[in-house]
Every structure is written in structure tokens, then in C-alpha cells.
Amino acid sequence: MNKQICKFSYRREWLLIVFTVLLVQPAKAQDIPKLNNRLSALAKTSIQVKPPQVNKKIRQLSELEPFVTSAKMLLVQSPTPPNTPQTEVVQVTAVKANPTDKGVEVILQTSKGEQLQITNRSAGNNFIADIPNAQLRLPSGDTFTFRSTKPIAGVTEITVTNFDANTIRVTVTGEGSVPTVELFDSPNEGIIFSVATATSQARTQQPPQTQPTPSQQKPESQTQPKPSINSDQPIELVVTGEQDGYRVPDATTATKTNTPVRDIPQSIQVIPQQVIKDQGITRISDALRNVSGVTKEGSYGDATDVYRIRGFVTYDTLRNGFRIQDPVINPASLERIEVLKGPASVLYGQFEPGGIVNYVTKQPLDYPYYSGEFTVGSYDYYRPSIDISGPLTADKKLLYRLNTAYESAGNFVDFVNSQTFSIAPVLTYKFSENTKLTFEYEYSKLERVFNDGLPPLPIVFQLPINRFLLEPDINDGFTEESNNINLTLDHRFSENLQLRTGFAAYFQNFGIGSQYLRPGDLGVDGRTLSRGLITDGSGDYLSYNLQTDLIGKFNTGSIKHQVLLGFDWSYYDYKTAPYTSYVATPIDIFNPVYGSPQPKTELEFSNNYTTKRDTFGIYLQDQIVLLPNLKLLLGGRVDFINQRILTQDLDGQGNPINDQKTDASYNTPFTPRVGVVYQPIEPISLYFSYSESFNPSTSRTADGSALPPELGTQYEVGVKAELIKDRLSATFAAYDITKENVATTDPNNTDFSIAAGEVKSRGLEFDISGQILPGWNVIASLFHNDAFVSKDNTLPVGDSLVNAPGIGGSLWTSYEIQNGDWKGLGFGGGVFYTGDREAELPNTFKIPSYVRADASIFYKRDHWRVGLNFKNLTSTRYYDSQGYFLRPGAPLTVLGTVSFEF
Template sequence: MKKNYSYLFLCCFILLSHYVFSQSLKGVLTDENRLPIPGSNVKLIEKNMVAVTDSDGKFQFLNIDYGTYHFAISAIGFKTQEVVFTFSDETIVFNTELSEEAYLLQDVEIIGRKEKSYKNSKSFSGTRTETALKDVPQAISYVTKEVIEDQQAYRVGDIVKNISGASTFSYYSDDITLRGFRTSSSLINGLKRIIGEGWKQPILANIERVDVIKGPASALFANTDPGGTVNMVTKKPLDEDRRSISFGSGSYNTYRIGGDFTGPLNESKTLLYRLNLAYQNAESFRVLQGSEDIMIAPSFSFIPDDNTQINFDFVYARSNGRLDRGQPIFGATAGTDLNSTPISFAIGKKNDYLHETNIYFTTSVQRKITGNINFNASYMKFMASEDLLEHRTANRYAVLPDGTTDPTKMEMRTIVRQGKNYSDNVTLYFVSDFKTGPLEHKLLTGYDYLQNTTPAGNSSYGASGYINGLPNVPFFDLTNPDYSLTDMSGYVNVSSQNPQTKYFVNGVYVQDQIKWGKFQALLALRQEHYVDVENYKTQQSRDIKQKAIIPRVGLVYSATEQINVYGTYTEGYQPQGAGIIGTPQTYGGPFDPLISSMYEVGAKSEFFNKKLSVNVALYNIEQNNILINANNPDNPDLLRQVGQQKSKGVELDVYGTVLPNLSISANFAYSEATITKSDNAAEVGTLLPNAPKIQTGLWGKYTFTIPKLKGIGIGAGINYSGERNTLSPILKLPEYTVLNAALSYTIDKFRITVNMNNIFDKTYWAGGYDYNRLFPGTPRNLMLGINYGF
């Protein structure tokens, strides 16, 4: 028995002495400017232990015996280093510096963004080549994934408030206003997705950042909008293991789960992967407007050598919900009271549904042909599928048998629609670096092909109008709404097959970025050929051809090491879509293409060791032949062209860190976007719909560094929008100010975040069409998120 007690005592003594005499090894990682590198991996090889640096670049290993150890240190954008360190005194801190990685293939975005802050230094969106944002002679706003994570944003509409000169037009996909002009499309990694198709806004689960190229971008990306172009940059595979899972729950019975997994698939790190997953089931403050969403987004990179890379991305996104057409209010004859119905008010029936599926895949190849010539090829296939049943307004109030209008009841129609739409986008270009005397050139020559088709079989049926003086579909009573199930067989329905449509674009372009001392010039020219196939796949089929030469000229001057000033002139060209031209009986027409031009001057600067960027831009945009709703009660889809619109204004963007633990994203915009020529003289001088004169936003996050509060972060934001017009000349949306806040706590590998949006429960309208279709902002809401990285 004594021997057993002695043995037990000996074991306890050895175990206790291990903790008594073992020490804590601490270290700090910095870059070449002695600035901390957060989120880096430090692997202690002998112990097979890994630590991740905090926001101050610090890391720690507990219970480590004195001795000599080998460390493998890696961080995105920096060279991986192996360091030998002798640990002999706990008071000695292991300090080391990492050098930036010099990547060979940088003519396309092939690696994860090295910065882990609100600031982004380089982009491919403005020039198709990796260029410092301060060297691009055009304003580019952006929202990084760090802002997205801190605000717990889920869809693109959630981050519009962080972009200068951007405002919401409706809840629909891609439907925002930029510099006063309504947008109609967006890009994914510089490739165009389907135009005007789909209702739900894209999910942000697989997005690294959202870039917004301000003003016309047709010289690079074909038919784009004059106010700006949204480019969603997806997350790329990394050559180091990083995994995280997240859970969330909040207001309106919201439940979320997501995952982000990346790393090498082989020891040589020539095959990399990334997998982003997202699922949300949520209701809404709007009646019957919840949805269930899922996204599966795998991507792979194959890098056999320093000269070649092949990327493959696949995205499956599915949404099951209903189509929210907005809030109706009592008609103009009853006044202009926006509160005549609650903001939760919606029109529809319990058996309405909207099933949307978006599937796309992208493959790209980058090959370095010689030391100064690279070849790049990309292809994207995008498919959108819609299965819809809805009870919606006919965009007018009820007409009674005696011919009078009842502004408390809405005339209704029903739509059942099924269909698909496909787009193909091919981009091929060469990048050549060379010199002519004192001039340094980066020459880009390329070819684009874009095709959009609507196949046979898309069809719809529905009911509308009056039969013998009585409504075919019963009126919707705004004073006593009825959301019950309904039998559509009781209506007189009319079925129709949607016409097949096709349009395609061929474009060739050349761009030269020239550097001479403190001066940089950008010269670009695009020849575009647009073909719209009228009566596609019928005996009356014919090609409607249009073409344009699109120039772009910019000049940058480095006034100081921190400040660049620039000026630019660019043009835009956007033919009217095949769906509009191909259905003149619905939309009217024929319509001329949109033609736009922009002058812009500005300054871009970086402060605090390039950790904070401050950009200012002044612009003047002119557009001709824009389409707007004709407000025809007999045809709610009828469009008409106004002669000319102009937008002029100033924008300010601030991104980055003021202190290592204080990050901000701020924006301000003043603009006047007005109709300057029209066949309706009363319109001249009026502001464009959903284009406020003044809007501003600020979001900041402060992380405590004092020991007792270490790991705690506080975020706060404010957004203001001025008064806005709608499509109705006598209905305006009031100005509003909304306050948001967040509280987070990070401990080890866990991060807990609580966001409260619209703290003071402000009632406001983010956008709107007219009395029949307003889009109110979300009331006070709460979101709790938990993230675990491993």
C-alpha cells in the first residue's frame, strides 16, 4: 500500500513540476514597417501546436519548456518563414518580421486579399490588372468582408449603406441607385451575370468584397449602367488551412448557419480548395415575406508551376419564399399619408410562392508566356430559374361599377410563371509589360463575348381585369386585408408562352497604362458590336445590329507620396434589353440605346502608414434615352424614354484604421440627378427617383486592448438619407437617420457578436415606386452570431 501511495505522489510531483517549471512563450509578428499582422498562423513544429495572432500581432504558447524550437510562420500576402528561436527566459518576447510576397501571376485576382481590415489597397475591377486603387483614375468604392462580418450583413442590400452615392430603389436583385441612375446588372469577378433576371438579392456568404466602379464602365465591361457597376469578388482558395463555422439567430425567427473551409489538398500545395456554405430560414417584419435560402459554393485552384494557374468556381443558390412587391398605401385622392397602412403591410395570399435558383460556374486560366507577357482566359455560365405564383396589384386602385375609384381597395391580378434564362460570358486578354524610352507600359488587349438567351418553354398564365363590370380577381381591401388561401381556378385565366429571346455582344478593346515619373495615364478604346435577335427562332427572325466605339482617358499625378490627384473622361453604351425590345406590345418601343459620358476629377490619399485611405471625387454624368415607367393604368409595364438626364456631385470615402484597434468606414455624397430634356416639360429639372441630394454613412469598430477588457469590441454606425422622389410626381419619401450598434467578444477561437440595427426603431422608407409599391426599412432588429475558427 505504501508503494502505491509513493508512486501516486511521484506522479503528482512530476505533473506539478511540469506546470511549475514550464513557461509561457510569447511573441509578436510585424511587417517590414513594424506594423502588427493579425490573423497569422504560427506553428511550433516540435509540439505540433498552432497559434493565431490577435489584432496586435501577438501570440502565445502555454506550458512550454525552455529549449530551442522551430516555427513555421505564414500570413496571407507574406512570404512563409521558418524561424529558429531559443526559449531561455520568459521575459524575452519572440519578435519577427514578415516580408511581403511577390506573386508572379498578378494580372487577375488569384489569391486571397492580404489585408484583414476595412481598407483595400489594390483591385482588378478598375483596369482588369492588379492596380493600386490610388493609381486608378476613377472612383471605386468597396465593402470588405471584414465590414460584412462586423455588420452581420447577409445580402447585397444590407451593405448599400456603406457605399457613397448609393441608395436602395427596391428590394429586388441589383436594383439600387448609383450617382442618381438606377442600375440593372452586376458583375461576378469581372464577368457579367444575367441582366434584369431574378428577384432575390445575392447572398454574401462567398464574397470577399464588393467593388463599385463609379460612372460608366463600358470601356472594359461592355453594356453597363452610367451611374456605376457593382462587381462582386468571390473568396479564393488559400494555401494554408483555415476553417470556420458560424451560427446565428435573431429577430423575425431568423436562423443561420455557415461555413468557410480552405487550404491545400496536397503537400506540394499545387491544388487548393475553398468551400463556402450558407443556410438561412427567416421570416420578416413584412406579412408573408419570409424565405428559406441555401448556398453551396466550392472553388478550386490548380497551380502546377509559377507560370500557370487554373481556377474553377461553382455556386448553387436557392431561395424559397414569396415575391415582395412592396407596401401599398391609400391613394392620392385620400392624401399622401405614408402611414395610412403599417410598414408590415403587404399584398398577397398564403399559397403564393417564389422558388428561385441561380447556378453558375466559372473557369479561368492564367499563363505567363514570357517574362513580361501573360495570357488570361475566363468563362462563366449563369442560369436563373423562376417558379412563381403571386397575387399582386394591377398598379391601380379599384374601379367600382359606377366608374368611381375606391382608394382603399386595390385592383388585383394573378401571375403563375415558370422559366429559365441563361448567359455565357467569355473573356480573353493579354497583358504586356514593356518600356519605350522613359515610359513604362502595361498594355492590355482583349476580346469579350457575352450571350443571353431565354429558351423555349417559358410560359405564364394569369387573371386580371373586369368581367361584366366585376373584378376577375377580387379587390384587396386595405382596411381589412385577407391573406387566406385562394383557389385560382375560380378566376378566368389566360395562358401565354413567353417568346424566346437572344442577344449577344462582341467586343474588342485595348488599354495602355503608361507611367512616366510622377505621371500615369490610362488610355482605352473599345469597339462593341451588339446584336439583338428579334423574333428569335421564328420565321420572322432578324438581327437588329448596333455598334459603338467607347473611349476612356485618365491621368494621375502623384502630388506627394501620400496623395494622388486624377482626372478622367469615359463613355457608356447600353442597348435596350432583348426582353424589352422583343416584347413591344408590353413595354412599347422601339427604343434607342442608352448613351452616357462622364467627366470626373478627384484625389486619393493614404495616411497612417497606408492604413487609412481618404478619397474625394467630383463628377458630371450625362445620359440620353433612358427608359422610365409610363404610369399607364391600362398597361402597368409600359415604358417611355425621356430625352436627357444629368447627374453632378461630390463624394467622399474613408476606409481603414485610425489606430490599430479602431477601424472606420465612412462615406458622404452630394448629388443633383435631374431630368434636363423631356417631351414632358413639367419633368425638366426634377430629381430622378430614389436619388437623394445628400446621403452619408459612418461605421466604426473599437477593440479594447487593456487586459481587463481584452477581446471586447464595440461597433456603431449612423446612416442618413435626404428626401427622395418616386415614380409618382406627387409622392416623396422623407429623409431619415438610422443608428446601428454592435458588441463582440473574442476569446481563443470563438467570436460572439450581437448587432442591433435601427436602435431607435425609426420608421422610414428605403425606396419606392409609387402609392402601390413602397419599400420600407426594417424596424429595430437584433442578430446574435457565434463564429468558431479552427
């Protein structure tokens, strides 16, 4: 690109500075000597005048203390006076790198480049430029990072990243000295950083023949000759655009605002799409093995994904911040997974105190994007998927994205197979730069042989892991369908005031027309297992959610505030259709004989059960910057909950036996949160937080009244550190959680409950993720947890909670060759460890601990990628738990994947 440098004479510069200073503020006595020194330096500088060109050079940035070339820069370099109005935060929507005859240019694409105020400095061999009123934002709103490794001779790395919520940082690292960087602005492209090669630096930085004036002298390190570059070698760029490697610097789940993880006084881990792809994740719950304190918890018929976090099981999760229950998740439609540890009720209402999982989906792009993938593997597994996106109109106001996948899979367990299908279209219409409307829809359907697994008995560890204890001719009709609809409006009144409102509807139907068996108790002979036959065991779940958030930024003196004022309304309706359960023919677990079971005539159980809940919540949050290194988070929420439980007993033909009974309850819990972050040095964040949670109870007392909500409190302290700047980060957390009002048996009437129970969870967690060296990524975790019963009328105090391991950890690392003939070839490997866990309450026996090893190999070339993933390399025998049933993990499994994108 041909760029002309527009320069000004010192006389015009002198007049412009004086004029600007007089307009902006009266000159103070202490400022006059500084101004005279700057003007004297300018007077000694010979600067040529050239006609203006299309691209304007802003200034020379390669010097440690650059002289001022405009009044605007003089003001930028001066400290910002208190109470100065905040300027608009400019959105940089893309970063590109192009080779030039001098080296390489990095372009920050924006239509508002003239509004950017840039300051720079040198640190060691690093040239650092900060843009304090800008953010890297994709058209979808997601953040991203640019990274170029060894692009030219003399430069080891160029990175462009969001340093904090309002600053972009550009870092150019030289091999032996500070590199030469020039800055231009272009009305058609944005801001351009021009980085010279070592040859260009040596040529342009040779000292003149005559003695230079003091203002023209360069630091000695910048006048040293540099090695030349072979012009025949192509420039190789490694750029992370939409993906951010293994490290994601920002998250939204903890505060409902895009906040750097280092500024959040609570533990939060993010699993990006790159980890899901590298590990060959086909079931999303496997991705959560990378997070400390999270254990996979089985669900009804092993149909959906449920988690136990810090010892507490949660059946509810979030999808883009909206509550959903027992979802079937397509990994290909996810941009990332955010796991917030500890209570989240201050923003999301009723949740368990252990934490929540938020699935963040992919959003439309403003450029054409096409991706396809096909995976085949062990046990007759195959899965095609597509991901396409782009603009639908020439003005790029209407954007779309479509993700769809189909999966057909056998299983290592005899007679078990499944089929799933999902499709997720997204449309975004941009009314203007400040207003957009997004519509999302996702349909999922699962058909699976119903398999609860094995009963929690020590004897089951003697059975082969492929043992099926139900009936192959009957357990083949379990179906689950879900429809998820989201409509979200974002409007920015100004840079300091934003409105976000959204509506979500979720419909789920399971067990449609199903008939299946479930395992029961083991007989006294130690080998005969009773079974129950369930017919018409279907259910419906629907929920509506409305959320509105108003986000404002303002200052009170030198203190900065980002205030979130919001309210949400939700309606929840869970209904089980009338079903019957008969005692069926038992089976020998060591020598099973299959055939149509003969159900006995007596009815075991049948009823009609519905739970309805209306919740209205209002919440307020303030993110306060007291000092640049001291941040405070305050928040509180009040909920108004109206819950109704409707029950009616039916006979075997579905006829009512008695009148419908309604148990109603009304609660208004208040949940606060307070946290503080102190950053003694830039890479380190020390934090403390206190937060509370609540969850309505469905248990009843002897007089028929509902128990009060379960209340949770957590104290957490921790350290967050950037071990390698902008590449590798870690979190260490210590927590203490107490959950009260837990239902326990009423000692005066054992058929009912009282809220006298209590459980505790205490532990330590460590998580690390990011890039160690170019191409070498890592994500790892380690935790210790003690979750136990602290008060109860029937359970022994001190008993550990079910499926809550005392210790666990994970390590996954991958490396991709960056240069040479083998560029694009990569390898990955890791181990996942889960300590032993209690299988039931009261504690009678443990589920054994295990270590599972995985590996991968892949090759990327141009737009194509092929890979092999090996899971459970050593065929380790291990078990996951539903809390009651045990499910063996798969032995060695191999998956092969071919994908493309352009």
C-alpha cells in the first residue's frame, strides 16, 4: 500500500499547540516550563511540509520518548484531568496483517480511526501502544485476539488484544531491541501499524553524517544493524481471530457485562471452541472434565447432561444467560462454555450454591463463512455437521448463521444405541450501529435406548461393562424433543448507556409414547435384580423468561462506576403425564436371559404431578473502580416467588382416585453479593467475595405448608495471575459453602420433612489455560473438595455427599508445528483424574477413583483439517454416577474427523 507522510512545519505546529492549550484550559505556572521545552525541541527540528494524502502518518512510534507532532498528541500524553467526560469507545471489528516492502503492516479496521487516542512506550524489547478508548469486537459482539509469531526478521511476535474493558494494547516484541513501528490512519481502513524488517531498520536508522541535534538522537540500541531477511521466504502469520486459543480473557456470566476475568472477584473458567475441537468432544459434558470442582452427573435415562459443582448437583443451566433444564446440547453450535463457581442467584435467581454452566452459542458474522465436518468412530459412530454464516443483504444489516448436526451412534453397552438431530438458525438485523435485534431458534431431538445403568451395589463392579440389565425389545422408544426460542434487542443510547432486553421460550417433551424398564433392588441371593415396567411415562416442561438490563457508566469524582439495573420474569411448568409402573420379571445379573417380561397385575405406582412457578426478580449491581488497581463489586437481588404443586392420584386406567390437591407457597428471598479485587502488580489479582443463593423447596411439612427455600452462603478468596502476558493465565481459589434449610425427615412424623438439614462444602481449586509458546497450548486443573452433611435428623453427620470426589484434576496440552515442511501438523494429549466418591447416602461404599488418558493427532492445510482422537487409551475401567445408578465409562474409543472452512 502506497502511503504518504503528511508533515507540518514547526511554525504551524507551534500555533496549533498554543491555540489548543488556550482553548482547553488556562495555562498554569508549573506547566509553562514544560511547554517551553516542547516548543524549543520543535523549533530545533527540521520538518518538511508536503501536500495532504489519503493516508496520514500520525507519528513516529519507534522512539522511547517520542516528540509531539500535534496538539492532540500533547493532550493525549498529558494526564487526564479528573471528571473529564468519557469519549466514545471505538469498536475495532477486525485485525489484518499484510506483507509490505518494508516488513509487515497490521491494520485495525474501524470507521472511526480519527477518534482514537494512542499512547506508546517501550519496555525491554517491547514496543507497546495503548488505545484507551477502543475495544476489539467482532460483528457478533464477541471479543477476539490477534497474534502473529515471527512475522519478519528482528520481530518475534505482534499481538493485539483487549487490555481491559476500554483499552486495546498493541505489543511488538523485538529480538534484540525495540522494533521500529510507524502509525498511519486511513479513512478507508482504520489504524495501520507499519513494522519494519531488520534490514529496513538498519537502513532507516543509520546515523546521519553530520552531528544530530539532541532532539534527533536515537537510543544506542536502535542504531545497531540487524540481520537481514531472506526475501525469498514467505512471511508466515499465525493469527487467532474469532477463536482465542485456550485462553479467553473476558467473560459475561459473572456480571452480565463483558468484564475481564482478572477483574471478577469470583472463580470463573471458560472452555473455548478450540478446546472442544482439539479434544474431539462429541458429548458436551466431557468438556467440563477440564474444569476444577466439576463432576459429570448422570440424568434420567442418560439422556441429558447434568453437573455437580463444588459438591452440589444442578439440573438447571444457562444458554446465553437464559435458564434451561436438561438440555440436549450440540457442541458444534457453541462458541464457548463459561463455568461460574459459587452462588449466582444475585443475577439469575434460584440456583444451587455450587455454581452454574452457561452455554454461549455462535453468532452471525458479517462476512461469508462456510464450515463442514464429518466424524466417524468406534461403535458405529458417525456425525456430519455444518456451520455457515454471512450477510443476507448488501449493506450487511441482515446477518445469519446456521448450525446443524446429525448423530448416529452405537454403544459399548449391549443393545444400546441413539440418534440425535439438531438445527440452530440465528438471524441478526442491525437497525443502526447502536441497535440490533437477534432471533435464535434451536430444535433438538434425541431417540435413545433407555438405559439407567447399574444399581449402586459393590457387586456390579464384578460385571462386564457391556452388561445390559433391561430388555432390548422394550427399551427402544425413549424420545426427547426440545425447542428453544430467543429474541434479544440491544440498543446503545450512548457509549455510557446501554439497554439489553430479551425473551426466551423453552419447550421440552420426553418419553413420548415410551415403554421401558428400570432396574430395582437386588435379591437376597445376590444375583436376582427386580425390574419395573413403565408405560406412557411422558412428561412436559416449558418455561418463559423475560430479562431487561440497563447498563450505565459514570464517574463520581475519580471513582468509576458501571451499574447494572435489571429485572426478570420467569414462568416454569413441569408436568408428568399419568403413567403406570408394574413389577416385571426379574433378571439374573450374571447370566441374563432376555425376553418379553411378564408384568404382574398389581400396580406399583401411578399419579399426576405438576409444578408451576412464577418468579419476578429485580437486581442491582455496581462495578466500581476505586483506583486503577482496586475494584469493588456490589450487588443485591429481591425475588417474588409463587410456587404451586398440583397432585392427583390415579388408578391403573388413569382415572382420578381423589380430588386434585394444590400446595402453594410464596417467598421473597434477598440475595446479596460483595467482592473486592486488588492488583498489587499488573499480572496479579487478589480477590475476596461473599455471595448467597436460594432454591425453592418442593418438600412439605406435616401441616401441609411448604418448606422455606434452601439458602446458600459462600466465602471465597483467590489469586488470578497472568503467568505469560496475554497468553497464559491461572486461578487459585479457596471457598467455604454452607447450604441451610435442607429438607430432612420430621422426627415426629417420618412421612414429612422439616427444614433442619445442613450441608457444607469446602475446598481448594487451581485452573490454568492458555499458550505457553507459539503453537503450544495447555488447559489444566486440580482441586480438593470436602462436601459433607453437617446437620440432619436421619443421615449421619459427616457423611460425604454422593458423587462428590475429594480430589481430582486434569491436564490437556496440544502443540502445532508453526514453520517448515511440517507446518500444520499437531499433537495433543492429556489425563483426567477423578478420586473415589461415595455412591449413596448414608455412605456404604465408594465408587473407585480412576485416571483416563486421551490423545490426538491432526494436520491442517489451507482450509482443511484432518484429525484422530483416542479416548481412554488404556481402556481404564471407570464409572460415572447419576447419584443413584452407576454408568461405566467407555473403553478405548477412536474418532476420525475431516473438516473444512473458508
